[in-house]
Amino acid sequence: MKYELSACRVEDALGILVGKWKPIILLHLLNHGTQRFNQLRRSMPGITQKMLTKQLRELETEDIVERVVYAEIPPKVEYSITEYGRSLQPILEAMHEWGVKHTVHKQTK
Amino acid sequence: MKYELSACRVEDALGILVGKWKPIILLHLLNHGTQRFNQLRRSMPGITQKMLTKQLRELETEDIVERVVYAEIPPKVEYSITEYGRSLQPILEAMHEWGVKHTVHKQTK
DNA sequence: CTCTACAGTATCCTTTTAGATACTATATTA
DNA sequence: TAATATAGTATCTAAAAGGATACTGTAGAG
Numbered sequence: 001m002k003y004e005l006s007a008c009r010v011e012d013a014l015g016i017l018v019g020k021w022k023p024i025i026l027l028h029l030l031n032h033g034t035q036r037f038n039q040l041r042r043s044m045p046g047i048t049q050k051m052l053t054k055q056l057r058e059l060e061t062e063d064i065v066e067r068v069v070y071a072e073i074p075p076k077v078e079y080s081i082t083e084y085g086r087s088l089q090p091i092l093e094a095m096h097e098w099g100v101k102h103t104v105h106k107q108t109k
Numbered sequence: 110m111k112y113e114l115s116a117c118r119v120e121d122a123l124g125i126l127v128g129k130w131k132p133i134i135l136l137h138l139l140n141h142g143t144q145r146f147n148q149l150r151r152s153m154p155g156i157t158q159k160m161l162t163k164q165l166r167e168l169e170t171e172d173i174v175e176r177v178v179y180a181e182i183p184p185k186v187e188y189s190i191t192e193y194g195r196s197l198q199p200i201l202e203a204m205h206e207w208g209v210k211h212t213v214h215k216q217t218k
Numbered sequence: 219c220t221c222t223a224c225a226g227t228a229t230c231c232t233t234t235t236a237g238a239t240a241c242t243a244t245a246t247t248a
Numbered sequence: 249t250a251a252t253a254t255a256g257t258a259t260c261t262a263a264a265a266g267g268a269t270a271c272t273g274t275a276g277a278g
Binding site for chain 2: 225228
Binding site for chain 1: 117118120121123126127132133136196200201202203204206207208209210211212
């Protein structure tokens with residue numbers, strides 16, 4: 001295998017992707033493009049406002065998600081995935097593919 | 110994008126891979142094949158015995174890792190990755206690739 | 219007879235993550 | 249004049265993850 005000494009690199013990606021809601025947020029932004037705060041919230045039943053804010057802030061800090069605030073009332077804030085964030089797509093896809101097989105595995109064993 | 114309604118599948122993979130030591134354990138088993146308990150332990154400075162045991166038990170429960178006990182004294186226990194566990198390799202690879210780019214990104218931005 | 223290697227358990231403690239709930243400000247709508 | 253939508257904060261609590269430390273049993277080596 002080609003990696004070996006740089007095995008720890010895997011954890012960088014993991015560190016960004018873990019969080020109960022992060023992959024869901026990213027998939028939403030990938031699939032639906034720019035979204036407002038409450039738009040995201042409504043598409044994730046079960047998430048609290050605090051959690052959504054927190055996860056988005058973390059993704060923003062990592063430069064995965066961009067946050068644009070409009071000086072309007074009522075407030076308008078738009079979230080979108082960055083080019084850099086888009087680079088995570090292959091990982092999400094690999095996990096998705098695996099997830100589908102995994103379901104099958106559980107059923108047939 | 111091809112997934113959409115089945116977005117949650119991504120979390121199945123994530124659920125198996127998260128844990129401070131799991132990806133490291135899996136990479137070791139992928140790179141070095143069957144390993145004894147203390148062999149793994151020595152290759153992961155910083156992990157405690159309890160943690161290694163715990164992570165291995167969880168991976169065993171998920172059928173990602175196989176545990177073989179030899180009735181010898183001193184004890185001998187061998188761990189290896191299962192065929193099913195090997196199916197995670199594309200994910201680990203995708204994360205590794207990303208991790209390398211990520212490092213570059215951090216440096217150049 | 220004591221020491222070491224092996225593969226663990228058991229117990230306690232700290233940190234991190236997640237969740238519940240209540241609160242804020244303001245323009246627009248009815 | 250009161251309710252609504254928006255995008256949050258603040259505070260408290262519960263649960264999960266991670267870590268430190270001490271302990272176990274037994275064959276073989278010295």
